[in-house]
Amino acid sequence: MRVTSKGQVTIPRNVRQQLGIFPQSEVEFVVEGSTVILRTVTGDAGRGKRLIESLRGRATVRMSTDEIMALTRGEG
Numbered sequence: 168m169r170v171t172s173k174g175q176v177t178i179p180r181n182v183r184q185q186l187g188i189f190p191q192s193e194v195e196f197v198v199e200g201s202t203v204i205l206r207t208v209t210g211d212a213g214r215g216k217r218l219i220e221s222l223r224g225r226a227t228v229r230m231s232t233d234e235i236m237a238l239t240r241g242e243g
Contacts, residue, residue: 178205 170176178188186207188194193208230238 168176182205183189186194186205188207194205195208197204197206
């Protein structure tokens with residue numbers, strides 16, 4: 168199997184079927200030494216959850232929900 172110039176590979180059909188990978192499925196790569204493991208992402212381990220967790224505690228200004236909503240709406 169070859170890697171394209173964009174770093175892409177095609178996951179063989181039988182592997183996709185075994186792992187339940189369908190269009191729009193999320194997968195992750197885990198590197199262990201010189202081995203790469205491909206696995207499906209399920210439930211709360213999804214990309215959005217990981218993104219939020221990575222941002223938690225980084226805010227520099229404390230605002231209430233009402234203050235944030237007013238700012239979002241352009242009020243004040």
